[in-house]
Amino acid sequence: VIEVVAVDADDTLWHNETLFELTQERFRALVAPWADVEAEHLDAHLLRTEQRNLAHFGYGIKGFTLSLIETAIELTEGRIPASAIQTLIDRAREMVSHPVELLPGVRETVERLATTHRLVLMTKGDLMDQESKVARSGLADLFERVEIVSEKDEPTYRRIITACGVEPGRFLMAGNSLRSDVLPVVAVGGNAVHIPYAITWAHEAVEVVERDGWWTIDDISALPDLIATLDHRD
Numbered sequence: 001v002i003e004v005v006a007v008d009a010d011d012t013l014w015h016n017e018t019l020f021e022l023t024q025e026r027f028r029a030l031v032a033p034w035a036d037v038e039a040e041h042l043d044a045h046l047l048r049t050e051q052r053n054l055a056h057f058g059y060g061i062k063g064f065t066l067s068l069i070e071t072a073i074e075l076t077e078g079r080i081p082a083s084a085i086q087t088l089i090d091r092a093r094e095m096v097s098h099p100v101e102l103l104p105g106v107r108e109t110v111e112r113l114a115t116t117h118r119l120v121l122m123t124k125g126d127l128m129d130q131e132s133k134v135a136r137s138g139l140a141d142l143f144e145r146v147e148i149v150s151e152k153d154e155p156t157y158r159r160i161i162t163a164c165g166v167e168p169g170r171f172l173m174a175g176n177s178l179r180s181d182v183l184p185v186v187a188v189g190g191n192a193v194h195i196p197y198a199i200t201w202a203h204e205a206v207e208v209v210e211r212d213g214w215w216t217i218d219d220i221s222a223l224p225d226l227i228a229t230l231d232h233r234d
C-alpha cells in the first residue's frame, strides 16, 4: 500500500523548461552582434558553462543567468557591452516573476490524491524562486510537506522517506525526470512513476507502461488510478 505520494514540481505540475528555452533563444539574438558563432556552438558552450557552474551555484534561474553572462563574455572575448549584461539581469527578474502555469489536469489530480494519500511536493532549485512558485501555484495547502532540495539523489530520498516516517515501499515519487525523480527512488527501494514532459505531443489515449521497477504514464491524470492499482497489489 502506498502511503506517501511525492511529486516533482517543474515540468510535472507546471511549465518550466519552455521558459528557459525561450530565454536561451533570446540570448542567441542578444549575443549575435558581438560574436560570430553558430547557434549550435553557442548552445554547446552554454551547456558546458552551466554544467561547470552547477557545483558552485546550483540549479535555477540565478545559476542559469550567471552562466549566460559568463558565456556572453567568453564568446565575445569581452566585447559584450554592460548594457547587454544588464538586459540578461532584467530577463532573470522577468523569469522569477513569470506566472506559474499549471499543466493540464494537475489541479484535479492533486486535489483527488490529497483525499486518499499524504502528499509531498519535492523540487530542486533556487529556494526563493521555488517557494514563490509553490505559493503562487495555489496548490500549497494540498501538500503535507514541501521539500526544496539542492539535489535529488539517493541520500536525499532516504532522508525524505525517513522524515515521512514510512518504509520505502510505501513511498511513491512521480515526476518528469528519469535521473532525478525515478532512478534514485527505485534505488532506495521506493516506487516511482515517470511522467515525461511533452506538452506539444498530442495524444489521445493515456498509456500506462510498466518499466523495469517503475511505471511511465503520459498524463498526470492517470496517476490516481495507477496508485489505486498498486494499493491493491498486496
Ligand SMILES: [Mg+2]
Pocket (backbone or CB within 6 Å): 008, 009, 010, 011, 012, 175, 176, 177
Ligand atoms: Mg521536473
